Amino acid sequence: MARKFYGMLSLLLSAATAWAQTVPSPKEHFGFNIGDDYQLATYTQTAAYFKKLAASDRTALVDIGMTEEGRHQYMLIVSAPENIKALNRYKDISQKLGHALGLTDETARQLSAEGKAVVWIDGGLHATETVGAHQLIETMYQLVTRTDAETMNILQNDIILLAHANPDGQELVSNWYMRTADPKKRALNIPRLYEKYVGHDNNRDFYMMNMKESQNISRQLFVEWIPQIMYNHHQRGPAGSVLAGPPYRDPFNHIYDPLIVTSIDAVGAAMNNRLNAENKPGYTQRNGSTFSTWWNGGLRTTPYFHNMVGLLTEIIGGPTPETVPLVPDRLIPNGATPNPIVPQEWHFRQSIDYSVSLNYAVLDYAARYRSELLFNIYRMGKNGIDRGSADHWTFYPRYVDSIRTAYKFDKKNDSTTEGETGGGEFSFGKEDTIATKYYAGVLKNPDYRDARAYIISADQPDFPTAVKFINALSRSGITIHKASAPFSVDGKQYPAGSYVVKTAQAFRPHVIDMFEPQDHPNDFQYVGGPPIRPYDAAGWTLAYQMGVQFDRILTAFDGPFAQLPYGQVESPLSTTLPVAKKGYLIDPAANNAFIAVNDLLKAGVKVSRTDKGVFYVPAGAKSESVLSKATTELGILVSAADAVPAKLKAATPLRIGIWNTYGGSIPAGWLSWLMEQYHYSYNFLYSQEVDKGDLRKKYDMLIFVTGAIPDTGKPKKSDYWFGKLPKPEELSDEFKPWLGRINKDTSIPQLKKFLEAGGKIVTIGTSTNLAYHLQLPVENALTEKNKKGELKPLPGTKYYIPGSLLIADLDTTAAENWGMPAKNDVYFDRSPVFRFTDGAAGAGMRKLIWFSTETPLHSGWAWGQQYLKGGIAAFSVPVGAGTLYAFGPEITFRGQSHGTFKLLFNQLYK
Structure with missing residues (x-):
């Protein structure tokens, strides 16, 4: 029997070897080896190679969708031939275990024994990080052609999803790099963003999924396959190391399952061990890098909230050789970097080899622990269902702090308080122990319970935007129910068409994260020291950002609800266009109203606004045609006007310029995408055009996103964010005008002339510096006097607010704020805050948004938030015949902050 088995194995290996010889190597296809110095492959070449590899019986090629520039985005599935033939069965098992619905532990173990570990490996998301796309090519080739025992075991036990994350970017970057004939003069200083709209922020879009590529990837991750492990390749490694990888530093998010944290540790150990066993030093982890597991929104981090083991590595290297620099502290072995690397010359192929080894470490781990990984994703999902089906408390820092507050209060008022065990040098870890009564009395407070469900009523002012929020959840694989008839919960009536999102589901952490405030812990380098900057945002609650109104339900309920198919995209509820003889009134509360207005203007229909901001449109065939489509497709509210309203002001379109720069501004890219979604016309404006002057001949409105206007201090070196700017002589005529930055000596005077001549300028974030350049009567509100009586910015030890959501007050009588509520969330990221000075009233300065309390934090982290009280977040001011608008918060943040659009x-509009 054994002889027969080995004979069959020998035949299979021989057949595999023979087939492998017919597969073109990367050198045969591309003309060079992957990792050769000064060589990059384009996506066109890469896609053609994917198709050649797809001829193997180890593979299945999947077109997961179109990119923003219209390319096909491919994913190559690799596994043993018999697994490829049964992909639907293994996908079904992965989905069942991922959703954990209706399964017993016994059934889950049976499915885990039958199923295959599903592992996602991607490359190319950040296209200038060229290792990513190229390691993907090399990994595919090796998995398809190798016949060693480890590879065969991986293929037998794993289903590997090898996905290209950014086809458009690879095409741009590789063509740009390879355009130079002299290899040693090749550079990655591309002229525009490597994702059509958002560049580097394509890794900041995975709970919102605005971009087509994010939608394509998320469907595979959260709807189709639900892999147990996903691995996201990036660059650059910390200086003095080769790469940063798992496990990551604290804090980790409080709401996902602890199995996520320990599983990351386990897979990270396998990756680090593999490199050490292969004499590949330079792996750093935990506090050796900046990466944590707190934030939701990245390709690596959003999977945590879906019970997937998300991995990220950041490696050095590229097609142009470089040197590993000397960082003395990195040479000392420690828990973060147990096997340091010494300074040396580094080549592209070394990074490819490291990456393939890391991929194999992950795949080997998945093969060895296949059934455990499958069962654990079920266990985490089952835990989520159980927690959402009963009273449950999450121990957020604010609740733990309330224990300390209650204890200190009691201790202050009752000298006989017991339960404290004392302290001292030899207290053996009991120095912080207090009476357990505070656990039940404070943490088990019924008001602190997690929600059982969230209800989004269909009768809210901007329900179309609420539907967009629902679509973000649906694309993320969340279980959503829709009411087919009116219903009531806790005495409140809800109309048909309302949505219900229950927390008793496998992806409960993501549900909680999208509705509840994040409570980032205070995180400092040491007690009394400076803050540690979060990896990305500290607070981002999507329902708050989008201005969605919802009810948080703490008890179980049911009703006339139908579950939406996973991943289904909803349309707004159609409204009825009334019969109107005089005209129509359009409610500005819904963001979609502005789409309808812009369509009306482009159709040649006159549009006006009342003194309350309501849009008025005269009746007529053109207006009726546009509005019929808008009420049907956009769900906006339109009513008939019995008479022409008094005090109308024409709303005519403006000639709009959006500042941009060589290499591409990410905030400007987001804004350009947003303008297109809402049907505004615009042109990009570069600093050289600003410096030439005569701006009023071409523009009525200029928009400067954060990062455009420098401060009033000494000009800073204007290098491109990814490297040095090219010299003008290195560029074609198309790109030369994009070079340059806004300069206080040459640009600011032209902007002042533009305003004085009747132009309008909107500044956002740090670009509100323009107010200081114009010497308006305004100053930084976040300052204090030093011993010399000079105003200095508050130090980080006293005040620090990274990306978070704050509740601000708005002047609803101001035309600038029409359609906004009196209080609203704003996205605040170390944003400017102002104080009017003498002469502000005479200058006509108007306060639009401000902070009225000492505790405006709604979601995230706000150290020293009391300093915000009375601070002005936004204002407008006439400058000559024009107007300057200054918005400190990020009012268009990443296409997410619908509540402030x-x-x-x-x-x-004029």
Whole structure:
């Protein structure tokens, strides 16, 4: 029997070897080996190679969708031939275990024994990080052609999803790099963003999924396959190391399952061990890098909230050789970097080899622990269902702090308080122990319970935007129910068409994260020291950002609900266009109203606004045609006007310029995408055009996103964010005008002339510096006097607010704020805050947004938030015949902050 088995194995290996000889190597296809110095492959070449590899019986090629520039985005599935033939069965098992619905532990173990570990490996998301796309090519080739025992075991036990994350970017970057004939003069200083709209922020879009590529990837991850492990390749490694990888530093998010944290540790150990066994030093982890597991929104981090083991590595290297620099502290072995690397010359192929080894470490781990990984994703999902089906408390820092507050209060008022065990040098870890009564009395407070469900009522002012929020959840694989008839919960009535999102589901962490405030712990380098900057945002609650109104339900309920198919995209509820003899009134509360207005203007229909901001449109065939489509497709509210309203002001379109720069501004890219979604016309404006002057001949409105206007201090070196700017002589005529930065000596005077001549300028974030350049009566509110009586910015030890959501007050009588509520969330990321000085009233300065309390934090982290009280977040001011609008918060943040879009839209009409 054994002889027969080995004979069959020998035949299979022989057949595999023979087939492998017919597969073209990368050198045969591309003309060079992957990792050769000064060589990059384009996506066109790469896609053609994917198709050649797809001829193997180890593979299945999947077109997962179109990119923003219209390319096909491919994913190559690799596994043993018999697994490839049964992909639907293994996908079904992965989905069942991932959703954990209706399974017992016994059934889950049976499915885990039958199923295959599903592992996602991607490359190319950040296209200038060229290792990513190229390691993907090399990994595919090796998995398809190798016949060693380890590879065969991996293929037998794993289903590997090898996905290209950014086809458009690879095409741009590789063509740009290879355009130079002299290899040693090749550079990655591309002229525009490597994702059509958002560049580097394509890794900041995975709970919102605005971009087509994010939608394509998320469907595979969260709807189709639900892999147990996903691995996201990036660059660059910390200086003095080769790469940063798992496990990551604290804090980790409080709401996902602890199995996520320990599983990351386990897979990270396998990756580090593999490199050490292969004499590949330079792996750093935990506090050796900046990466944590707190934030949701990245390709690596959003999977945590879906019970997937998300991995990220950041490696050095590229097609142009470089040197591993000397960082003395990195040479000392420690827990973060147990096997340091010494300074040396580094080549592209070394990074490829490291990456393939890391991929194999992950795949080997998955093969060895296949059934455990499958069962654990079920266990985490089952835990989520159980927690959402009963009273449950999450121990957020704010609740733990309330224990300390209660204890200190009691201790202050009752000298006989017991339960404290004392302290001292030899207290053996009991120095912080207090009476357990505070656990039940504070943490088990019924008001602190997690929600059982969230209800999004269909009768809210901007329900179309709420539907967009629902679509973000649906694309992320969340279980959503829709009411087919009116219903009531806790005495409140809800109309048909309302949505219900229950927390008793496998992806409960993601549900909680999208509705509840994040509570980032205070995180400092040492007690009394400076803050540690979060990897990305500290607070991002999507329902708050989008201005969605919802009810948080703490008890179980049911009703006339139908579950939406996973991943289904909903349309707004159609409204009825009334019969109107005089005209129509369009409610500006819904963001979609501005789409309808822009379509009306482009159709040649006259549009006006009342003194309350309501849009008025005269009746007629053109207006009726546009509005019929808008009410059907956009769900906006339109009513009939019995008479022409008094005090109408024409709303005519403006000639709009959006500042941009060589290499591409990410905030400007997001804004350009947003303008297109809402049907505004615009042109990009570069600093050289600003410096030439005569801006009023071409523009009515200029928009400067954060990062455009420098401060009033000494000009800083203007290098491109990824490297040095090219010299003009190195560029074609198309790109030369993009070079340069806004300069206080040459640009600011032209912007002042533009305003004085009747132009309008919107500044956002740090670009509100323009107010200081114009010497307006305003100053930084976040300052204190030093011993010399000089105003200095507050130090980080006293005040620090990274990306978070704050509740601000708005002047609803101001035209700039039409359609906004009196209080609203704003996205605040170390944003400017102002104080009017003497002469502000005489200058006509108007306060639009401000902070009225000492505790405006709604979601995230706000150290020293009391300093915000009375601070002005936004204002407008006439400058000559024009107007300057200054918005400190990020009112268009990453295409997510729908709740503040109107603060821009209102300014975009005459």
